[in-house]
Amino acid sequence: MDEPASIRVFNIPELVSLITSHLDRDDLSRLLRTSQHMHTHCIPFLFKNLSLQYVNNGGGIFQSIVATLALAKNVQHVRSLVVNKLDAVYLFNCLIDFQETHARVAGVPFVRPRWLPPPDPRTCQLIALPPLKNLTTLRFNMNTIEFPTDCRYIIPSYKSTGAALPQVCWIIRQSPHLAYLEIQSITIQNPGRIRLLTDTIAALDFLKELSLTIISPKEDWLSIGSALFFSCSPTLEKFTTYMEPVSGDGDNGTDPSIETQEWYLQAKEGEKDVQGKQIAAPRRIAPLLKLREATLCDMDTTGSRQDVIAVLEHCPNVETLRLPAISKGDSGADLANLIARLCPRVSSLMTAQIPGGADNELPFKVMEALPEQQVETLFCPGSSFRMDEMAARSIFQRHSTILRNLTLMFCGGIQSKAVQTILVECGALEKFEVRGYDTHGGLLIHLEDAIEKPWACTRVKRFDLTVGVPELELIEDSEPYYRRDPPIVLTPDEEQQFAMLEKLYRQIGMLTEVERLDFRLEWLDEDGFPTQDSAYDTNAFPALLSLGDARTGRPGYLHLLAGLKKLRKLRGSVFMDLEETEETVDCKEVVWMDDHWRNLTIAEFFHNAGNEARDCFLWLKKQREHDPIPLTLGYPEDD
16 A cells, blocks of 8 residues: 555655644654654654753753653754753763763773862752754853753752853764754863863864854953954854953952862873873864854954954954954054955954054054955944044045944944045945944944935945934024914024934935944034034934924924835934924824834834833824834834
């Protein structure tokens, strides 16, 4: 008898793989329980990608003895694994337990590496787990979570920072085919202990991506980062290191009592050969020809030009480069030219944030040194480098047809004319994030510069811009325009300012591809500096979100934004609980927004997360409550 179609379909491995990729774990579990045939076909996919992370209130694989036993039977199917510190300690002990049991059965002694911490007391039931030899992706999060009282598998060394590194290294060494390795928040108090990690990484012959976040004293960042880089296999394609300082509260420090113990000292000395001689620390000689993305760790004040060059000489084909923060004396045109020569293919350029906003000119000088029309992304999160119109033209015209993503944050030295040059020249921009701090940001474009020339960046999808507008003084005994008795008569200065603002709003309205708009206003004094009480969330763009009133003569320009059909997120100086907007924005404007901004999901209209929104805006929110993403009237902090 022929097999039914339902069975014949699942005899095709490619089809099974495609179907299971669209099922979550619960659906996949139900499917494999329908028959023995389905169980055989689907069980590898159930264990292919696992997260062992403990979940509060009793969740997680290790919390269940049955689930852990099932994992022990199916470790050969696991390809991707995510663990946190609690689970890493239990996993380590389960792997050790298997090795010891296997050695006893085979009648041979189990040789425990001298650099491992002493065995943990048996405070919980261990399930012997075979090595995950087919694992290709491994991610650790070694942050210490709050002590979970309902967890069944807490082991004493979970509290030990010093034991974490050797335990992690042991787990890694059981999976020699790793291609993707990530370790977050691993503490290395003594630079000598990096030897254990570099030995482990050097043995990963198939490694393609390495991402590490190291907690260590600042003075050790350079030596640790360099040791990690030069231990990587020539197969590496992406290298990322971040450094975090050791906190002063002792949470990520090492227990002094273990620093004299033999296993701790052995981890610092490295491994020895069969004659007991010290094995040399691994250091790659050949360049990383396959490396395409490199994030170089911050070097604090110890880094120099030569340290950067030593690493970049091994990155001839890198395309995405994050430069570390280095001293001003080493960050000039000569170093930029050298970087461009060593890494001629860089198309995405990023730099570390320098504390205090130092004069970090390096990323801009590198852009000038690289071949024309090559840089697609520039990310600079802080610099006091002074950039005028001429400098901006020299830097950005070279890449104006290819630059798609631009982020300049807290760069107070960039002048208004420089921002204008970017808007006018860079027509390929899809992300324009140019902003300062929430109060007195310093990075802005003056109103007259914003409207002087048409913008070229009409394809932009994310647009963050702060505009400086001269604050007009009211004539004595006069009210703001929106409180005057009709017909409203504007002063000549007000008429001129509204005419300029209308041109600005037209520029914004022409950004028809924009999905996220952060449009901020800073009032400027007569000298062109932000006023003392200027903050974006206390200001409102005059008449921007009002339709006006022809009967009373009150101006309004909301209709100029009708082309923003794709707008999803709106923030900036658009609050509806300010004096002006409470007077000028009402039901007809809200109905207009409902008609024209159908994709809007987040709008920074109200402080306090929109909990005190006006009735007309509550109506708007109700209109969208059944949308795939309901409308939020405040701005989430984590967005």
